[in-house]
Amino acid sequence: MQGNVSMRLIERFVPAFCQELQHDGVIDAAMAIARGAVRDMPDHWMPVLYSRLKSGRIWYVPGFADERDNVEKIEAIAGYIGDGLCTPIIGPQLAETRLGTSRMIARMWAERYRYPMESYEREQLAYVAQFLSIKHDYRFPRRSLIETLRQLLIEEYHDVLPDLDRLDLLELYRTIGRHERARDPFDPYRVLAAQPLPIYITANASNMLNEALIEAGKQPVIELCRWNEDLDRLPSIFEREPDYRPSAERPLVFHLFGSFDQPETLALTEDDYFDFLINITGERERIPAIVRDALADSALLFLGFELEDIGFRTLFHSLIKPLRGASRRRRYVQIAGQLMPREDQVLQPDRAIRYLEAYFHDTAAISIFWGSPRDFCVALAAQLAESDRPRRRRGF
Structure with missing residues (x-):
C-alpha cells in the first residue's frame, strides 16, 4: 500500500x-x-x-501445458511401464533434490578457485570443471566433486542421520537413499525401482538407483558406457555372460557418464562431453546393441534433467536425435519431466516454455511434463494404482 x-x-x-x-x-x-x-x-x-x-x-500446477494430456499421457506411459516397454533415463537432479543442483556447486567452485571467464559460465559445472582440470590436473575436479557432494550431504542430513562423517560418498548415498525411500512413498527412485522394467539408463553417477532396485527385491546388473578409449579395458557383463538379457528381475543399469565408484569414468568437463558426443556418434557400438534397441523401440521417460544442461544436450544429440529407428520410437509416448525455467535465467519465461515444448516435440516427439521428478512420480503412482484396480478385481 x-x-x-x-x-x-x-x-x-x-x-x-x-x-x-x-x-x-x-x-x-x-x-x-x-x-x-x-x-x-x-x-x-x-x-x-x-x-x-x-x-x-x-x-504453477505440475502437469503438461495442455491439461488434456495430463490424463492421456500419464495413462499411456503407465501402460507401457506395466508391459515392460518403458526405458527410464535418469538425470543428475534425482540425487540433487535435497542439495540444490550442479549450478550451486559450479558457483561455489567459481568463487573458491576464482574462475576468470564470463559470468554466465559460472553456473555451468562443465565449464568450471574444465578450468580446474587445466589449472590443476585431470583428476582434481573429480576428487573435488566427490568431496564437495560428501560435505553437502553431511551438512544436509546430520540432524536426522547420525555418524555420517565416517562414511564415504557411496555409503552416504546408500544410507540417505534408504532414509528417503522409507519416509516418502513417492520418492522417484522408490517408484521407478518398483516397476517391472528390464533397462534403466542413468546419467547420474550415484548408486541410489542400484540400491533402490536391490531394496525392491531385484538383482541389478551395472554396466558403464565406454565413452572413450581409456574405458575399453573395463569388464563388461556382455563379455562375462554373452547370453545375458535384461529382465524385470535382473535389470540392466547403464551408466552413461560414469560412476562415482570409478572417478576416472566420469564425464565432467566440457571436453569430456565433446569427446562423448564425438565418440558415441562415430562409434555406435560403444553403446550396447540392447540399449540402442531400447532407446529406439520403447517409451522413453526422462526424469531429473534440465533440458538446457550440457549433459542432456549431449545425450539428446548423440543418442536420441540421430538414432536409427526414430520412426519406431514415434509409436510410443516420450515424456521429459522438467522444472519451469528459472526467471533469473531467461528473459521471457513463457516464450522459453513454448520454445522448449515445440523444439522437443518436433525433433523427437517428446512431451514435457512441467514439474519436479517427484511431482511426476506422484501422478504416475496414482495412475499405476488406478490401472491396477481392474486387474485385482479380475483376480490377476
Missing part, C-alpha cells in the same frame, strides 16, 4: 486478490482484478505491485 488505507478497502481488496491468485498463481492478474474490485473507492489507487517476476507467476 502506498499510504494509509481504509479498512473498507482492505475488506474488499484482499479477498478478491487471494481468490484470483488461487486460480493459477499469476500475481499481476490477481492484482489487476482486485484493484478493479475497489475502483469505486476514494483510496483505490493505494494498492501497488512491485515484482521481479517476468512472467508474473509465483507458482
Whole structure:
C-alpha cells in the first residue's frame, strides 16, 4: 500500500486478490482484478505491485501445458511401464533434490578457485570443471566433486542421520537413499525401482538407483558406457555372460557418464562431453546393441534433467536425435519431466516454455511434463494404482 488505507478497502481488496491468485498463481492478474474490485473507492489507487517476476507467476500446477494430456499421457506411459516397454533415463537432479543442483556447486567452485571467464559460465559445472582440470590436473575436479557432494550431504542430513562423517560418498548415498525411500512413498527412485522394467539408463553417477532396485527385491546388473578409449579395458557383463538379457528381475543399469565408484569414468568437463558426443556418434557400438534397441523401440521417460544442461544436450544429440529407428520410437509416448525455467535465467519465461515444448516435440516427439521428478512420480503412482484396480478385481 502506498499510504494509509481504509479498512473498507482492505475488506474488499484482499479477498478478491487471494481468490484470483488461487486460480493459477499469476500475481499481476490477481492484482489487476482486485484493484478493479475497489475502483469505486476514494483510496483505490493505494494498492501497488512491485515484482521481479517476468512472467508474473509465483507458482504453477505440475502437469503438461495442455491439461488434456495430463490424463492421456500419464495413462499411456503407465501402460507401457506395466508391459515392460518403458526405458527410464535418469538425470543428475534425482540425487540433487535435497542439495540444490550442479549450478550451486559450479558457483561455489567459481568463487573458491576464482574462475576468470564470463559470468554466465559460472553456473555451468562443465565449464568450471574444465578450468580446474587445466589449472590443476585431470583428476582434481573429480576428487573435488566427490568431496564437495560428501560435505553437502553431511551438512544436509546430520540432524536426522547420525555418524555420517565416517562414511564415504557411496555409503552416504546408500544410507540417505534408504532414509528417503522409507519416509516418502513417492520418492522417484522408490517408484521407478518398483516397476517391472528390464533397462534403466542413468546419467547420474550415484548408486541410489542400484540400491533402490536391490531394496525392491531385484538383482541389478551395472554396466558403464565406454565413452572413450581409456574405458575399453573395463569388464563388461556382455563379455562375462554373452547370453545375458535384461529382465524385470535382473535389470540392466547403464551408466552413461560414469560412476562415482570409478572417478576416472566420469564425464565432467566440457571436453569430456565433446569427446562423448564425438565418440558415441562415430562409434555406435560403444553403446550396447540392447540399449540402442531400447532407446529406439520403447517409451522413453526422462526424469531429473534440465533440458538446457550440457549433459542432456549431449545425450539428446548423440543418442536420441540421430538414432536409427526414430520412426519406431514415434509409436510410443516420450515424456521429459522438467522444472519451469528459472526467471533469473531467461528473459521471457513463457516464450522459453513454448520454445522448449515445440523444439522437443518436433525433433523427437517428446512431451514435457512441467514439474519436479517427484511431482511426476506422484501422478504416475496414482495412475499405476488406478490401472491396477481392474486387474485385482479380475483376480490377476
